[in-house]
Amino acid sequence: GENVxxxxxxxxxxxxxxxxxxxxxxxxxxxYFPWYKQxxxxxxxxxxDIRSNVGEKKDQRIAVTLNKTAxxxxxxxxxxxxxxxxxxxxxxSRGKFGNEKLTFGTGTRLTIIP
Amino acid sequence: KAGVTQTPRYLIKTxxxxxxxxxSPISGHRSVSWYQQTPGQGLQFxxxxxxxxxxxxxxxxxxxxxxxxxxxxxxxxxSTLELGDSALYLCASSAGERTGELFFGEGSRLTxx
Numbered sequence: 423g424e425n426v427x428x429x430x431x432x433x434x435x436x437x438x439x440x441x442x443x444x445x446x447x448x449x450x451x452x453x454y455f456p457w458y459k460q461x462x463x464x465x466x467x468x469x470x471d472i473r474s475n476v477g478e479k480k481d482q483r484i485a486v487t488l489n490k491t492a493x494x495x496x497x498x499x500x501x502x503x504x505x506x507x508x509x510x511x512x513x514x515s516r517g518k519f520g521n522e523k524l525t526f527g528t529g530t531r532l533t534i535i536p
Numbered sequence: 537k538a539g540v541t542q543t544p545r546y547l548i549k550t551x552x553x554x555x556x557x558x559x560s561p562i563s564g565h566r567s568v569s570w571y572q573q574t575p576g577q578g579l580q581f582x583x584x585x586x587x588x589x590x591x592x593x594x595x596x597x598x599x600x601x602x603x604x605x606x607x608x609x610x611x612x613x614x615s616t617l618e619l620g621d622s623a624l625y626l627c628a629s630s631a632g633e634r635t636g637e638l639f640f641g642e643g644s645r646l647t648x649x
Contacts, residue, residue, distance in 0.1 A: 423595070454636050456636060456637070456638075458638075464642075465626070465640040465641060465642050465643065466579070466626070466638075466640050467640070468637045468638065471636060471637070511578060511579060513579075515636065517592075517636075519630075519635065519636050521567055521569070521584075521630040521635070521636045521637070521638055522567070522569075522584055522586075522591060522592050523569075523581055523584055523592040523594070524569075524571075524579075524581060524638070525581065526571075526578050526579040526580070526581075527578060528576075528577065528578040529578050
């Protein structure tokens with residue numbers, strides 16, 4: 423089955439600096455790669471996703487890059503703000519729509535230092 | 537639109553008992569998935585239902601089961617509870633046809649003593 427590894431497990435960044443979280447996946451048939459943000463005590467929420475036919479996607483301060491050959495994808499957050507502090511999960515799926523069965527990484531706890 | 541609703545929010549059980557958790561998806565969403573969240577393992581996929589059919593299943597023992605009703609509401613059941621079953625159980629619904637986005641509920645926190 424699919425295996426997703428996520429690094430680092432914790433990350434502290436000065437406010438205004440950039441943060442990068444990396445994930446690798448094992449199943450070459452995976453075609454959908456979402457990122458979820460979970461604030462303390464709250465439910466996970468989708469912040470950005472990318473499909474395998476695209477190499478990069480950006481949404482304001484957040485971007486995701488995908489390298490299918492190396493089977494890894496990364497989340498980039500620029501100009502970090504205190505509200506970016508949360509746990510971030512990457513995931514991979516091979517279904518038609520992507521929501522059928524997600525395999526998640528173990529999460530990265532991001533702390534923004536004011 | 538109301539979000540995904542899970543009940544109960546918190547529950548405490550003892551080893552050997554069984555538990556049933558309920559999930560009401562967003563109106564119009566036909567896909568419902570269940571995930572187990574623990575501090576060390578992150579989110580692990582349990583199963584996914586679409587139009588009352590289990591479409592996908594994760595690597596959990598047969599003690600974990602689920603079902604979906606005609607109104608898309610879903611339940612999951614865990615029998616013969618073990619200490620290791622203590623976790624946050626998250627339900628998520630999805631529109632399915634056009635997007636991969638999962639909309640999570642707040643979860644049911646199960647403690648097994």
